[in-house]
Amino acid sequence: MELRQLKYFLKAKELLNFTEAARVLNISQSTLSQQIKQLENELDVPLFNRIGKRITLTEAGNLFSEYALQSIHRANEGFLLLQDLKNLNTGKITIGVIYSMRIPFAKTLIQFATHYPNIKIQVVFGTTKDLLEKLNLHQFDFVLTFHEKAKESHLNYHPLLSSNMVLVTAKKSSLAQKSMLSLNEVAKLPLALPFSGYSTIQFFEEVFSQKNLNPNICMEINDIPTLFEIVKTGQWHTILSDTSINDPDVVAIPIKGKNMRRTIMIISLKEAYEKKAVKKLYELLTTN
Template sequence: MDLRKLRYFVTVVQEKNYSKAAKILHISQPSLSNAIMKLEHEAGMKLLERNTRGLSLTEAGKIYYLKSKDLLRKFDNTLKELDEMKEIGNGKISVGLIESSKFWFPKVVKDFKLIYPNVHFQLKEILGYDQVINSLIHHDVHFAVTNQLIYDEEIILAPLYKEKLILLTPVEDTLNEKDSITIRDLAEKDFIICTTGFQTRENVLQAFKNENINPNIMYEIERFETACSLVEQGLGVTILPESYIKYNHNPNIATHTIHSDFLVRSVYLAYLKERYLSPAIFQLIAIMEEFFRNE
């Protein structure tokens, strides 16, 4: 299997144009066309249809394209892993983080640096379900801290900790006068919630569904700090993770615990099953797990 021809094929499909693909690949257009013809000959079938409207994949070409992309991804990732194996006590660790982890993760890194002072960190905020999977599969991060429930045969999901989801209200809201607050008390309130694709949204909606109540969703956000700003201005109420709240105190926001089996979330470590992880990365994970055992 000639990986060079596969890379040519994938680039042609993505650009839908031989001329553009040739420029990207730094080869002449005739050489590229010849390479694709040889690839089709080796495959024993036509992969691309060429007509006045441009290029399109045949049915066989569609399958060949997906398989080629996957094969090239795995090959490129293997090269990255081989480079990482050369780094002992140095190199770089890339970590995907949910927004609330920014409060505790630096404490973990501080302890880790006592053992591996020369390791560089690349920290990426990775929030949605697809973002987590893509960042792992494409080796953009070594592992991710996530609250997304991931079902993928290539990814291992290991529980890290559990935490409550806490209600936030404006400091002058009449709800603050109550001794206890229930989901039913929120039925008429303007509600602030994460956008579709965030696990926290699903947890909160399930809590409302359990009480046969539809929240009055007025604002959909991607970042918790945006939700806090809206609450601070008296524009609504929201429910956010406890780890975000306790390190982000705001005198203009009141917090409340609502007793519900659904207002709790699990946070996980997610990493590729077959990816090489260095001893330094395993040490970082061990320190992280120890941190939450002692919390």
């Protein structure tokens, strides 16, 4: 059953004349008759009584016309909805973001929402592991995260920005005036680090291990704002990406080492349809 057949049927019902209906539809009468006959064969019931050159609607035709009209209306509504989606007048984007990206991403988010106020945006913060798992379950349009492991063939990877790993300490700390620290120095400090599952702690566990260092990890906390509050006491320090630092009471000290710079990626599923709204957000992310 095709929409054009329903349109042909409804026009013939309206005019009760195949010749006139064909003229209005700008098709031949034989085409109209053939399409309506195919529709009747598919439904296995006649829709019109044919009496010479006259036609009348059967009981089945009268009942079916209501549903045919609803189908046409719903299809038109769907077309208008898709046009709105294409023109960014409607739609929804769901994004997974690591905490380290909250500051730069917030700026882009405000800009996007200002330009496209009719697009609903859902942002979920989480660990790299959790975000990638949810992406694979099609729960996100894309995620923003660090990714140092081998690339998976079913995912798209687009480098977004590079970020330095830094020691975060209180502004009142004796370390605050340091211009740089070595990994050896960092390992000896009392550290409060993100909880297992955060890519930052996984990264530094590997880095410390490569240097045969045993860092003094006193706390693991799965909430970054709480980490900042701990650090502000001056008794503990943490390690984060420099993109996540935006607090006047702490300072970020670079850590020596060629591997202390990491890349944040835009990661999406290759097989997933890429919405126009998502493409526009990509553009803003890469130009900011």
